[in-house]
């Protein structure tokens with residue numbers, strides 16, 4: 141009863157204990173089931189703007205030319221990324237996030253409708269350029285890969301531990317630039333492995349091709 | 364930015380509960396944020412206040428925010444300890460650990476007028 145006037149209103153208190161992101165998690169589980177049904181392996185690439193995500197996808201797709209690959213392009217920096225990939229003959233679905241700092245399961249679901257009929261064996265999702273926010277939003281992926289370039293500094297694992305904790309692999313890109321920057325790949329790999337001991341680390345350069353084969357072998361091992 | 368999408372998810376949950384219970388208004392609710400979640404409670408509160416000003420249904424809803432400390436269990440020896448993702452087990456030094464607490468982003472309780 142309403143204590144002040146007895147008007148019959150009452151206060152209801154309910155225990156909820158529901159995750160704020162439970163809707164996204166449910167949609168991610170649905171995506172996951174869909175991907176499994178179609179037999180597509182899904183790789184979610186996260187990293188800062190300019191880390192080299194699009195370049196890594198380009199180089200990877202060129203090298204895996206015996207596989208059916210598709211891409212969901214979520215980085216809104218430029219529409220050019222999607223066009224760049226289309227030019228390689230790769231089926232790309234571009235997501236317009238409307239300024240949101242991460243992809244979510246619903247966006248990926250909508251985008252994948254355009255790619256489903258192509259029966260891809262691997263789907264790469266280029267997440268929005270950001271190391272913080274995408275870590276909270278499952279997309280239904282098989283694995284998350286952090287892309288970190290050697291020009292970004294050694295402190296990234298400590299600054300964004302969530303991303304490293306959730307990832308299965310870390311690609312350290314642009315190793316061709318190591319002579320010009322203070323970046324110790326061993327040190328960063330070790331720091332990242334303190335956060336996530338099972339993390340696989342792939343230092344590579346898409347410019348020289350150095351280190352690309354272990355990365356490609358890793359992807360093939362997922363199939 | 365990040366906090367903004369979290370509070371809009373929160374608002375969706377709250378409005379859904381209000382509908383479900385046929386409540387007149389939401390009076391109060393409790394949110395728990397784990398200290399490992401990367402969410403800044405201050406930014407979260409600010410984002411909530413901005414959102415609330417634009418949602419008549421939440422205008423009177425008071426948020427009680429609590430920060431949940433991190434707690435891990437060592438996968439090697441089973442010890443339980445506080446710290447962050449970088450912390451090794453204080454007993455055996457192992458790095459393999461599971462987070463028992465500190466990762467939550469939770470709507471814990473809601474008080475409504477029905």
Ligand SMILES: Nc1nc2c(ncn2[C@@H]2O[C@H](COP(=O)(O)OP(=O)(O)O)[C@@H](O)[C@H]2O)c(=O)[nH]1
Pocket residue numbers: 187188189190191192193194195196215217269313314315316317344345346347348
């Ligand atoms: N030297 C060098 N530059 C690279 C490498 N990978 C990417 N880049 C450059 O880094 C810039 C950003 O790359 P991009 O793939 O667009 O990054 P994204 O924003 O993460 O998708 C471009 O100018 C690329 O040419 C690399 O391995 N070595």
Ligand SMILES: [Mg+2]
Pocket residue numbers: 193194195215221266
């Ligand atoms: Mg890009």
Ligand SMILES: [Zn+2]
Pocket residue numbers: 437438439440441442452453454455456457
């Ligand atoms: Zn231990």
